[in-house]
Amino acid sequence: DAGVTQSPTHLIKTRGQQVTLRCSPKSGHDTVSWYQQALGQGPQFIFQYYEEEERQRGNFPDRFSGHQFPNYSSELNVNALLLGDSALYLCASSPDQGLNTEAFFGQGTRLTVV
Amino acid sequence: DQQVKQNSPSLSVQEGRISILNCDYTNSMFDYFLWYKKYPAEGPTFLISISSIKDKNEDGRFTVFLNKSAMHLSLHIVPSQPGDSAVYFCASTHGSQGNLIFGKGTKLSVKP
Numbered sequence: 001d002a003g004v005t006q007s008p009t010h011l012i013k014t015r016g017q018q019v020t021l022r023c024s025p026k027s028g029h030d031t032v033s034w035y036q037q038a039l040g041q042g043p044q045f046i047f048q049y050y051e052e053e054e055r056q057r058g059n060f061p062d063r064f065s066g067h068q069f070p071n072y073s074s075e076l077n078v079n080a081l082l083l084g085d086s087a088l089y090l091c092a093s094s095p096d097q098g099l100n101t102e103a104f105f106g107q108g109t110r111l112t113v114v
Numbered sequence: 115d116q117q118v119k120q121n122s123p124s125l126s127v128q129e130g131r132i133s134i135l136n137c138d139y140t141n142s143m144f145d146y147f148l149w150y151k152k153y154p155a156e157g158p159t160f161l162i163s164i165s166s167i168k169d170k171n172e173d174g175r176f177t178v179f180l181n182k183s184a185m186h187l188s189l190h191i192v193p194s195q196p197g198d199s200a201v202y203f204c205a206s207t208h209g210s211q212g213n214l215i216f217g218k219g220t221k222l223s224v225k226p
Contacts, residue, residue: 004157033213042118042203042216043158056213090157100148100207100214105157 002027004093004106012112013081021076021109025093031055032074033103034066035090043090049074050096078111086113117141118206120217127224133191135220137204140185144206148214149178149189152201161202162189194224 005024013019025032031050035043045058049068068074072093078085088110094103119138127133139147145166150158164171164178164187171178177190191198201221205214 035214035216040218042120042205042218043214044216045213048213058213092157100146100205100212101160101163103160103214105159107155107157 004029004091004104006089006091006106006109008109009107010110010112012114015081015083015113017081018077018079019081019111021078021089021091021111023074023076023091023093023106025072025074025091026104029093029095029104030072031094031096032068032072033092033094034074034076035092036060037088037090037108038084039087046076081113083113086111115140116217117144118204118215118217120204120220122220123218124221124223127194127222129196129224129226130193133189133194133198133222133224135189135191135202135204135222137187137189137217138185139187139206141206141208141215142185143208144215146207146209146212147178147180147187148205148207149176150203150205150216151198152203152219158203191222194222196224196226198222199224 033048034046037043048056052068063079088108090108091106092103148163149161152158201219204217
């Protein structure tokens, strides 16, 4: 079992550009959550997807959007990138209605905006 | 305003001794608390959790204590091992399925 896989592992983008990050959940998991971890901070919840719909959302602007596909994989899109969007983006998957203890995190995508 | 606070950015402990990591929370609605461990270049890994109906939960070398009146929890690692060296995050949530609110983390170094 490959666990949660994220791609790419590292990415450099220019301010104002758009970026798409990808996540494949652990086998058997159908719920995907995205977190942003800025340097020196803890992960901050962005949103959660279940049954291809956004189920919960944290305090992030509309520039952050997502999508979930029928195979449960997910994308995080960020438009009009700002320097402050530079961070580690973490994807976590869990079975629906599963406890948070059952959430598995991927290794993250390190995004650098220059 | 930070709802989950880990006020010690780092902690250094000798191998075999006890490591105590602390966490404070400000939201009285939180009723489920978790600790995660994170190694460099890896995602956070779940370590141990506790519900607000308990004041202690133990799993091998790891014990979490919850003091609801003080809105404080702590993670004890006994005995500490060099492989425990990592960043430890405290996280809280309302309900066992809510989104997680993380602290900033404490970097633990266990020296041989």
